[in-house]
Amino acid sequence: MGLSNREKSLFQYDARLVALSKQLDRLQNDEEAKRMALADYLNETVNKAEAEGITYLTDGELAAQGQLGEEDQGEQDQYDAVTLAERHGIGQVYYDWLLRRSLKMSDPPLEDAPCANDPPGEEWHCENGECKDPLRNSDWQPGWIREKRRTNFDVDIPRIWGNIPASDTLNLSHNELLGETKTLGDLSLAYIGSADLRDVILTVNALPSTFSGSLTIFLNAPAPPGDIKSSLAIMRSILTLLILNVVTDRSLAAEVAVHFWASAFVPSPHTLVYKRALQDFIRSVKADQKLEREGGGFGYSFDLKLGKKETRNGDRDDNKGIRGIISEETWCLINDQLEAVSSFDDGRKANLKGPLPQHNIHPSHRVAYSVFRAWGYTYPVGGPMGIGAPNPSLFAPLEGHWLQDDTAYPLDEWNIEEVVAAGTAHGCQSADLFGCLYFYLSDHMRTFAQRLRKFNIAFKFFECDPHVLARHLREGTYVPLGLGVPVPEKLTFDRINFGGIGEFDYSFGDDHGVNSTNANATDSRIGIVLSDWAPFLNKKNPNSTMMGYFSNWVSKQRKSQPGPIEMKAITLQLLSKGRLDSQKMHPDLIPAWFKYFVALYDNSSAFEEFLAERGTDQAAQKVGVKKRTAHTIVPHRIGGQVGDPPEALPHFATEDSWYWKVQVCQASLSERFVEFGLA
Structure with a gap:
């Protein structure tokens, strides 16, 4: 298919491209001059096309639209701008130019919110009906509750966006x-x-x-x-x-x-x-x-x-x-x-x-x-x-x-x-x-x-x-x-972050399979991770640390979550601070409210039992590390502070802090973090 006289291939085979080829040949090993020559050609060609009102397309765009015939493509290959640039080792100049050309079509990065001058504290001003959205009603309930039906959400698909907040691994x-000035x-x-x-x-x-x-x-x-x-x-x-x-x-x-x-x-x-x-x-x-x-x-x-x-x-x-x-x-x-x-x-x-x-x-x-x-x-x-x-x-x-x-x-x-x-x-x-x-x-x-x-x-x-x-x-x-x-x-490593694999049943290789004499029910996860990786800690750095988290442990450990007696006491705390609204506690929403109780429940003893049943301390001792009581990198729990004792609850300095950590944050707050330092 041919091109109209108002729609031409950008950087087509013409006298200007031939001249560029000869110019690049003459410049030989002067890489900087070659880059400048190509950049001049690219800009000159685009400016000329725009001045003539021609819709210009790259060869790749034309080929994608089926607008380059075999004869056209063969002729283009003689002095295609991309091929010419790569032949002279300056293909990067062309690709950078193409990226800039494409990104110019995109909206620029924002430095401040478009509505930054709106009066603080006011709700959004919108013209598309969002201000009247039923979601804004104080008595709003999910559709599956209003319609008295079961939920049909897909929740078993692996997540790409995680729900454990990121952290600084070095701290x-x-x-x-820490302490005196160091380098x-x-x-x-x-x-x-x-x-x-x-x-x-x-x-x-x-x-x-x-x-x-x-x-x-x-x-x-x-x-x-x-x-x-x-x-x-x-x-x-x-x-x-x-x-x-x-x-x-x-x-x-x-x-x-x-x-x-x-x-x-x-x-x-x-x-x-x-x-x-x-x-x-x-x-x-x-x-x-x-x-x-x-x-x-x-x-x-x-x-x-x-x-x-x-x-x-x-x-x-x-x-x-x-x-x-x-x-x-x-x-x-x-x-x-x-x-x-x-x-x-x-x-x-x-x-x-x-x-x-x-x-x-x-x-x-x-x-x-x-x-x-x-x-x-x-x-x-x-x-x-x-x-x-x-x-x-x-x-x-x-x-x-x-x-x-x-x-x-x-x-x-x-x-x-x-x-x-x-x-x-x-x-x-x-x-x-x-x-x-x-x-x-x-x-x-x-x-x-x-x-x-x-x-x-x-x-x-x-x-x-x-x-x-x-x-x-x-x-x-x-x-x-x-x-x-x-x-x-x-x-060696100054930090080894094992994430959540301390509780996840990876294969851990054939020599740690269920029939291995080296494996048993208590060391198939965290014990093996420690055995494999603690020897890689940098012994010359007293701050070297292994760290990870446990997010699914509660389903395997008794007293990991508040029971009826604990919930009764915590309910009084929540009501006294106005954090529970009994009028809105629909039975089907109890799982959402349950997080309120988890936030105020000390699960440290249950977690220590969980680790003890898996021989964690013994496994750590064998490889020369020790589980820390006072953490130096991450808190024991989401919402806690570094240095807290294991039994410390998440910190809620203000009601806003409670709202963000408990009501908006999607973590369950039952997650526990561990650190192992050199013994």
């Missing part, structure tokens, strides 16, 4: 930098239970701005058979790092990363950035096929640059970059992402069945949840919410269905009080929950992007059973891939 002010050396962290990037972001952003050491971060996504969650987690983390790396403007990079991480639907121009990141990743895997074979068939290895830091002789600095090894399932998923073609309408149909706002939160917050369910954008009220594209990391790339359960929200991944504080600092009202989240994430992503460029940070990704990973690291299996250290015995 330097309570550890390495930090090199640090090494291992996240063996999840490849999720949230804890990493908070940890890197909390480093002193003067940090000059190297930071090595191991992230492992355990891969239970048939569970796509690990593949999604490692893919989202790698692509987030690449997004922050390929978009040179820090604010714009953060904008793209925020929506990739926290929006169900994203601005359409952002999809080009995702494609570029995917292509960079796929190319890196292909370039490392030799290393993959040398690794003994453990998966697909990759090696990517991060930032621009190089050694003095111009070689790659191995202390700065992204390396790893992924499973075949993840490799297939990443390739499928390039084929994703779901439209906005397809995504809306596949998205969540309807709003799931809690009955016991402020009406304006119910509306905020409802709006997010309807549109899927993490933006402040009044921000751009135009037609977008489904987030490729949250929808199945080929089938197009939503990949999470009906209770998943990006807000649940972070400390809700810190989120609201960040939002109000940018002019957001606290009623605008997802607007607050936008500014909270934007602040963090901007800082993170800056530090990825400034600091010496090496990321090493794995997708492996934690027990098998520990064995391979000890044996030096991954050294040929640059994923270990030349002398495996010297591989």
Whole structure:
């Protein structure tokens, strides 16, 4: 199909492109001059097309529309601008220009809320009926209660957005930098239970701005058979790092990363950035096929640059970059992402069945949840919410269905009080929950992007059973891939975060199976994690710590939750402070109200029994570590404070604090955290 005289291929084969080719040949090894020549050509061509009123398209866009015939394509290949640029080693200039061209079509990052000048404390002013939404009624109840039917929400699907708030894994002010003025050396962290990037972001952003050491971060996504969650987690983390790396403007990079991480639907121009990141990743895997074979068939290895830091002789600095090894399932998923073609309408149909706002939160917050369910954008009220594209990391790339359960929200991944504080600092009202989240994430992503460029940070990704990973690291299996250290015995970590695998029944390798003489009912989980990983703690650092959490333990332990006697006493406390409304306590909503009782119940004794029955202290003693009574990194419970005794309840300094931690936060508040230090 030919082109009209008002619609031409951008950078077509013509005299100007031939002249550029000759100019680049003459410049030979003058890379800077070549970059300038290509940039001049790109801008000149676009400006000329716009002046002539021509609709210009790249060759890729034309091919996608079927507008390049075989003859056209053959002629284009002679002096295609992309091919020409790559032939001279300046393809990056073209791709950067193309990204900027696409992102110019997107709305710019917000610095403050669009409604920042509205009088504080007032409800939202809206023109689309939200102010009259039934969700604002004080007597609102969920539809399944009003209609006297059972719920039909999908809650058994693996979540991508977690519900354990992220935390700083180092907490330097309570550890390495506690007391007198000290300087930090090199640090090494291992996240063996999840490849999720949230804890990493908070940890890197909390480093002193003067940090000059190297930071090595191991992230492992355990891969239970048939569970796509690990593949999604490692893919989202790698692509987030690449997004922050390929978009040179820090604010714009953060904008793209925020929506990739926290929006169900994203601005359409952002999809080009995702494609570029995917292509960079796929190319890196292909370039490392030799290393993959040398690794003994453990998966697909990759090696990517991060930032621009190089050694003095111009070689790659191995202390700065992204390396790893992924499973075949993840490799297939990443390739499928390039084929994703779901439209906005397809995504809306596949998205969540309807709003799931809690009955016991402020009406304006119910509306905020409802709006997010309807549109899927993490933006402040009044921000751009135009037609977008489904987030490729949250929808199945080929089938197009939503990949999470009906209770998943990006807000649940972070400390809700810190989120609201960040939002109000940018002019957001606290009623605008997802607007607050936008500014909270934007602040963090901007800082993170800056530090990825400034600091010496090496990321090493794995997708492996934690027990098998520990064995391979000890044996030096991954050294040929640059994923270990030349002398495996010297591989140590200042922090090892095992997440929730201390209670989750991974296979833990054949030598820890049910028939193993080394295994029994009490050490099949937390004991094995300690046995495998405590030896990797850095013995030279007295602050070295293993840490993790238990979120499902209550179903396995008696007295882990308040019984009738405890609930009676707690009821009096709640009524005396006006936190319970007996008029609204519908029998079907008791599970929601039950969290109020959990918040004021001391479950520490039950948790100690839970750990004791699993031989935790004995397992720790065998490997030279000890469970801490006073934590130095994370509180014992969500809502607590570092340094609290185990029996301390979550802190509620104000009624607002109670509201955010109990009524809005989706964590159950029965979760317990543990820390193990050197004995």
